[in-house]
Amino acid sequence: MRLDEVLKDLAIEGDEVDRLVADLEPGQWALPTPAPGWTVADQIAHLTFVFRLAGAAAADPRAFQAMTARAAEVGFDAAVNAALADYAGDTPAELLARWRDQRATTLEALAAVPPDQTVPWLVNPLPPAVLACAGIMEVFAHGQDVADALGVRMERTDRIRHLCGFAVLTRDFGYEARGLTPPEAVFRFELTAPSGQLWEFGPPDAAQRITGPAADFCLLVTRRRHRDDLAVTAVGAEADHWLDIAQAYRGPAGAGRTPGQFAGLRHGD
Numbered sequence: 001m002r003l004d005e006v007l008k009d010l011a012i013e014g015d016e017v018d019r020l021v022a023d024l025e026p027g028q029w030a031l032p033t034p035a036p037g038w039t040v041a042d043q044i045a046h047l048t049f050v051f052r053l054a055g056a057a058a059a060d061p062r063a064f065q066a067m068t069a070r071a072a073e074v075g076f077d078a079a080v081n082a083a084l085a086d087y088a089g090d091t092p093a094e095l096l097a098r099w100r101d102q103r104a105t106t107l108e109a110l111a112a113v114p115p116d117q118t119v120p121w122l123v124n125p126l127p128p129a130v131l132a133c134a135g136i137m138e139v140f141a142h143g144q145d146v147a148d149a150l151g152v153r154m155e156r157t158d159r160i161r162h163l164c165g166f167a168v169l170t171r172d173f174g175y176e177a178r179g180l181t182p183p184e185a186v187f188r189f190e191l192t193a194p195s196g197q198l199w200e201f202g203p204p205d206a207a208q209r210i211t212g213p214a215a216d217f218c219l220l221v222t223r224r225r226h227r228d229d230l231a232v233t234a235v236g237a238e239a240d241h242w243l244d245i246a247q248a249y250r251g252p253a254g255a256g257r258t259p260g261q262f263a264g265l266r267h268g269d
Contacts, residue, residue: 001129001130001133001162001165002115002129003110003111003113003115003127003128003129003132004111006129006132006133006136006162007107007110007111007132009136009159009162010107010132010135010136010139010162011103011107012159013136013139013140013143013159014103014139016139016143016154017044017047017139017142017143017146018096018099018100020143020146020147020150020152021040021044021092021096021146022096024040024092024150026091026092028040028150029041029044029092029095031149031150032149033145033146033148033149034145034148034149034224034257034261035145035254036255038145039149040146040149040150041087041090041092041095042084043142043143043145043146044095044096044099044142044146045083045084045086045087045088045090045095046080046083046084046142047099047138047139047142047143048087048095048098048099048102049083049084049086049087050135050138051099051102051103051105051106051135052067052102052106053067053068054106054109054110054131054134054135055102055105055106055109055110057119057120057121057131058106058109058110058112058113058119058128058131059109059112061119061120064120065120068122070082106135110128110131110132113128115127115128115129119131121134122250123250130166130169132162133162133163133165133166134166134249136159136160136162136163136166137163137166137167137221137222137248137249138249140160140163140218140222141222141223141224141249144219144222144224145224148224148262156194156214156215156218157194157195158193158194158195158197160193160194160214160215160218161193161199161214163218163221163222163248164189164191164199164201164214164217164218165201166248167217167218167221167246167248168187168189168201168202170248170249171187171242171246173247173248173249173250174242174245174246174247174253175245176250177245177247177250177251177252177253178245178253180245183208183238185206185207185208185236185238186202186203186206186208187202187206187208187209187210187238187239187242188200188201188202188203188204188205188206188208188209188210189201189202189209189210189211189217190209190210190211191210191211191212191213191214191217192212192213192214193214194214194215199214207235207236208234208235208236208238208239208242209234209235209236209239210232210233210234210239210242210243211232211233211234211235212230212231212232212233213230213231213232216230216231216232217230217232220232220243220246221246221247221248222247222248222249223246223247223253223254223256223257224257225257225261225262226256226257226258226259226260226261227243227244228259228260229257229259229260229261229262229263
């Protein structure tokens with residue numbers, strides 16, 4: 001994957017979320033989202049912090065290490081909540097401005113990293129293009145929460161290919177989050193893009209297979225929809241089990257979503 005292409009798509013995805021909140025009334029920022037205890041403002045604050053973290057990793061590794069040392073001391077959930085507290089006193093206008101400024105700063109910092117170098121991250125150093133894919137995953141997930149809170153249907157494009165590839169790369173996160181040993185079996189993924197293209201990952205003769213619309217796959221791996229509400233299917237016992245635990249992010253899986261939770265809101269084609 002080319003860094004400039006991923007960063008371009010990350011910028012566009014960030015702009016899409018920006019458009020969701022740019023014209024909200026102040027009270028709408030306090031609307032609850034499907035993530036328990038998180039408002040629309042909390043979702044944007046979290047994204048701002050994640051971009052701040054990625055920007056520090058790219059431009060100032062020492063600052064990044066100082067920021068993540070706190071997480072190692074207090075634990076993942078406490079660190080996330082502490083990060084939100086830093087934005088709690090912001091007005092919606094102030095938070096929106098911080099979100100915009102941080103996106104621009106982080107994209108610039110990632111673009112300045114030579115593609116053949118890595119940057120520090122939460123567990124292992126990552127190539128900047130992979131870290132940018134992780135950013136697309138974050139924007140997709142938390143943007144979906146905002147859209148659900150507002151009753152808006154997101155229009156997905158082939159930019160989600162970066163998220164699909166990232167989810168394939170991080171297949172084992174769901175096992176690790178639950179203290180399970182990942183299977184030795186390799187998986188085949190065949191995903192239909194919003195444009196109708198077929199995206200293929202993994203050996204074609206693999207016995208464990210995942211197929212379905214790429215947009216549904218992204219909702220699955222970000223745990224923004226229950227598998228029962230998606231057209232993603234599995235062949236093989238290991239692949240079927242994976243659909244229950246799939247997540248493209250590290251840390252606790254969270255409660256996820258329940259079957260039929262969004263029956264009144266289509267999530268797109």
